[in-house]
Amino acid sequence: MTIRVLLVDDQDMVRAALRAVLDRREDLTVVGEAADGERAVEAAVRLRPDVVVMDVRMPGVNGVEATGRLLADWPDDAGPAPRVLVLTTFDLDEYVHAALRAGASGFLLKNSPAEEFAQAVRVVAAGEAMLAPSVTRRLIGVFTALPAGRAAAGPGAGAGAAAGDGAGRPSGRGRLDLLTERELDVLLLVARGHSNQRIATELGLTQANVKSRVNRILVRLGLENRVQAAILAHEAGLLTG
Structure with missing residues (x-):
């Protein structure tokens, strides 16, 4: 294709x-x-x-x-x-x-x-x-250190709300409570920049299973893509324990 x-x-x-x-x-x-x-x-x-x-x-x-x-x-x-x-x-x-x-x-x-x-x-x-x-x-690390308003809008930009800005939606680590332990494992590896293939190898899963879990994570957290998931993981301190 x-x-x-x-x-x-x-x-x-x-x-x-x-x-x-x-x-x-x-x-x-x-x-x-x-x-x-x-x-x-x-x-x-x-x-x-x-x-x-x-x-x-x-x-x-x-x-x-x-x-x-x-x-x-x-x-x-x-x-x-x-x-x-x-x-x-x-x-x-x-x-x-x-x-x-x-x-x-x-x-x-x-x-x-x-x-x-x-x-x-x-x-x-x-x-x-x-x-x-x-x-x-490194980019995400700098991004998460920016003030919330500046990070969400960017200089002169009118696009996109922050990952945890949804009305009535918990932010930070509270949102991670929506995930299972295995989904947290997957999210951690997504935040580290790993592909589905590498995640599957590290966790002993199939690529299809990893893809399914990533999609489920995005739905549960109300996110659009893996980049936003990685940003949320950084914001929630998942990589620092």
Whole structure:
């Protein structure tokens, strides 16, 4: 099955380079491009890609706002919403924090190797988060140290509420009481950036069983994706005992 990708970046040369990387892979194809967030949302609804590769800093509607609009307002009759893979020049960019809150499935640095970029698209398309332990753990650590209002909205962004901001919904470690002991084990490994395959190996489960447990965790915690689950685990202090 070919993964359909929409590229969003305000620089023509960047889009051309990304297209060249993806179009060389038999399982990946670029179905469209957009130069700003507003056009990205329009193109996504029209083209219905599997993955949107979204730049952060763009004129007009930036990548954070576009991610929030795209995922929050996706038409009910348009099928599943695309996964969003955020691109950034800086690994500690506050706009990325807000984009993850808005429901993006992961992020990648623009200077990442070509094969890593292609693999990130595959991972996101498969429903997993791009949680590289070496970078994402540091990003989440910085993110959780930010003031709540600043973390939830980001500079100039209007997208996404914090993971524990739902009305009447417990936050922090109290929300983890909704999970079984085994689900907590799975959540811990998700927060550490492990793939379903690695989680299955470490816990002696099948990949299908891990996928089912991750989906159940997201439903019980009222989250959209694994990135938000990882952020919640960090906020709740799960990694520190």
